[in-house]
Amino acid sequence: MQFKRKMDKPVSSDGGLLKSIVLSGLLLLITVASMSIWTLREDWLATVRQTQESAMNLALSQSRQAEDTFLQTELSLRQVQRDLQLQLATRIQGADLSNTMRELQRRLPQLHGLFYYDQDGKWIATSAQRAPNNINNSDREYFTFQRHNRRNSVHIGPVINSRSTGDLVIPVSLRVSDASGGFKGVLLATIKVDFFRRFYSYYELGARDVLVLMLADSTVLYARPMPDSYIGKNLSASPLFQEMLAKMDRGSGQWKSVLDGQARIFGFARSDRYPIIVAAGYNSDDLFHVWVNRRAQDILLSIILLLTILLLGVFQLRQARSVLRYQQELTQLRDELHSANLALNQLAHVDGLTGLANRREFDRFLHQALAHAAASGKPLTLIMMDIDFFKHYNDTYGHIAGDKCLKAIAEVLASVVARRSDIAARYGGEEFALILPDTPFDEGMTIAHRVVEAVRIRQLAHISSPKGQVTISAGCATTATSATLSAVKLLEYADHALYRAKREGRDDVKGINIDESQA
């Protein structure tokens, strides 16, 4: 039985293969995860950009709306101012002025009232049905402002409580001067804060989104959806006033609102005409939650994709592990079979006790050597050897000692065989043989004598032998070059010579040169 090795080395790259599977799996995971994160991040940034744009547009439109509201109010004041300045030259007609004021108030829904206070703060005319008695408005901020403001410009003041109705109102005032520029009182229009409250409520903003109308000095006029306690707050610490408005009149950005500390995406716009600013802010957390809900499907798909890759990777790793284990088992099995094959081969050709060629190998080799000798015409010598009185040896020393003796003789034989073409074999029992191809008779005889002598020199004790030590006898036969000879015939010749050596005293060599004997 002969097994062929397909691979000489066992698989050594198991670790490398597993490592490369793990590495490529990790690489794939990282790539897919990075792409998903990058896509989501880009989407979020685009959402933030869009929100900033919406916030800015909302702030801009609200600043325009506020501008229109104040412009309409200013025009009303200017009309009354014109009438008043005509009357200053003659006599002020309070009742007429009040009628004009009522007419103007009727036309403008934002107006809470129109008033004229003389240089001492006394009520002279009003759009209200009745002027309250004993109220003086010279202590108001707008009054003081206009008293000292020689310019004919509209002044928008911080929110105040109306003394006539108790409403929250935004005062818009204009100075009244006589021909020489002397102070002749203040014209006042009050705008209802409720007007902005109602107007801002039309917009569908989130509960935490804000829309703030402010004076340029950062005082809050109205903040949706904050309670009224926020009106009048100073927001100068806000990044809007600290950084943004210093650089531009309109824009957007993200910061924490000074109003309530919430992070928002803001848009803002400053009016070109009036000292007012509008800021619209979308709550960052709310926006993020809305965005996450909208992107939930994409996020879920990305997670599923990552998990699938992970599972496939683990599955592939396990598959590779079991294939490698199977391959290792096969390699091990192959090696075991190879060893068994070698052992069987050994058993088939080698004698188990002495390690010399066995009888089967002897027969095969002898036939081969004879065929070679016949083909080449070169001589072939066969030496048959037998241990003398070996039965007695066994009887004296036992079979185990007998085996040891056989091994010792085999060693002697092996040491004598010098050429690779020669073979030493155990023919059977205590009989040995040497087959010496291309060896003429004389040379064969010399070798036979050398073997007999070598055994003698070993001086293996044998008290049952006449010589007191182990000796062997040998019979040497050399083929005839003139004719082909069978193995049996050659064996007979060698056996016969051995028999003669035994008969004539043992511890000796007898031989026959078949060429000569046939001549």
Ligand SMILES: Nc1nc2c(ncn2[C@@H]2O[C@H](COP(=O)(O)OP(=O)(O)OP(=O)(O)O)[C@@H](O)[C@H]2O)c(=O)[nH]1
């Ligand atoms: N220990 C041992 N003895 C063996 C083995 N093979 C054969 N023998 C013994 O070798 C002995 C051969 O004896 P015989 O053929 O009578 O020859 P002999 O005693 O050597 O006498 P001569 O050959 O005439 O010198 C027998 O007693 C066998 O049992 C073996 O493998 N081991």
